[in-house]
Amino acid sequence: MDTEERQTERDRSSGSPDGTEEGSRSARSSRRLRSSRRLPGLRALPGLPGSAGPAGPSWRRAGLLGLACAVFALLLSSFVVQPFLIPSGSMRPTLQVGDRVLVNKLAYRFGTAPERGDVVVFDGTGSFVQEPPEENPVTGLLHGAAAALGLAAPAETDFVKRVVGVGGDRVVCCDKGGRVEVNGRAVDERYLYAGDAPSSVPFDIVVPQGTLWVMGDHRSNSRDSRDHLGDPGGGMVPLDKVIGRADWIGWPLGRWAVLEPTGAFREVRSPRGAATPEDAGTTGTAGDTGAVGGAHG
Known part of the structure; x- marks a missing residue:
């Protein structure tokens, strides 16, 4: 017991x-x-059963942080540097399809202007595209935000090309050696896609002041100023339509590079007088109707 x-x-x-x-x-x-x-x-130890403190940031806090980051990225993209997805091969070999270039929007904001050889991104409305395609406002807003962050293809009115002529320049193709001439100087365009001719379409134009003559590096696969000689504006891109200069390839990581200035136009001199299209003629032999097939970029 x-x-x-x-x-x-x-x-x-x-x-x-x-x-x-x-x-x-x-x-x-x-x-x-x-x-x-x-x-x-x-x-306050995180993860301790019965503790009063949260194990990590709340969903609300995380959401606000994500929203703030997105707003900051959009502001940065709108005013300083914008990622731009390359949608076509018109700038090969300099730029490949799928590259994300970082467009410097401050490059031409303080009294400077695009120079020959610069790779620029511009709005082609009124020069390359006469009437922008209609789209749903909500869809357009979402696509625009994604494009501004480099997550989607750019708008159909945005293009990336190389500046070949600036205001007052006379651009001719081709000389006896098959090269483009700017103000009487032959340009050795080593950046062209292997096997491409400088142009299969002859032209002789004078670039009006305040505009640019632009061409793709993959000439046989680029719809550029040559294709719009007969359109309103003559294929020239107004300076106020330039979004910025492509200065870096930021993605993919294996393609990261600085887009160095080309020396192809080093010997080109600006004409003494400001020539006008009426002085030298805006079109040449077959430039009005010649079209170069391929995707634009």
Whole structure:
């Protein structure tokens, strides 16, 4: 009888409601938990059962942080540097399909203007595209935001080309060696796609002041100023339509590079007088109707 009473006392002292070893462990855990709650230093430990502090940032906080980052990225893209997805091969080999170039929007903001050889991104509305395609406003807004972050293809009115002539320049193709001439100087365009001729379409134009004559590096696969000689504006891109200068390839990482200035136009000199299209004629032999097939970029 005494033996039974002593056994019962031992069971009760173990803190187990049923007297089993499993119950004993549960009771000890409960006591440790109650003890930890009495210690202020342990209350804020993340992941501790019963702690008052959250295990990490709340969903609301994370959402606000993500929204702030997105707004900052859009502001940066709108005013400083914009990622631009290359949608076609018209600038090969300089730019490949799928490259994300970083467009410097400050390059021409402080009194400077595009120079011959610059790779520029511009809005072709009124020069390359006479009537922008209609689209759903909501879809257009979402696509515009994605394009501004380099996550989607650019708008159909945005293009990337190389500046070959600036205001006042006379650009002719081709000389006896098959090269483009700017102000009487032959240009050695080493950046052209291998096997491409400088142009399969002859032209002789004078670039009006305040505009640019632009061409793709993959001449046989580029719809550029040559294709719009007969359109309003004559294929010239107004300076105020230039979005910025492509200065870097930012993605993919294996393609990261700085787009260095070309030396192809080093020997070209600007004409002394500001020539006008009426002085030298805006079109040449077959430039009005010649079209070069391929995708634009």
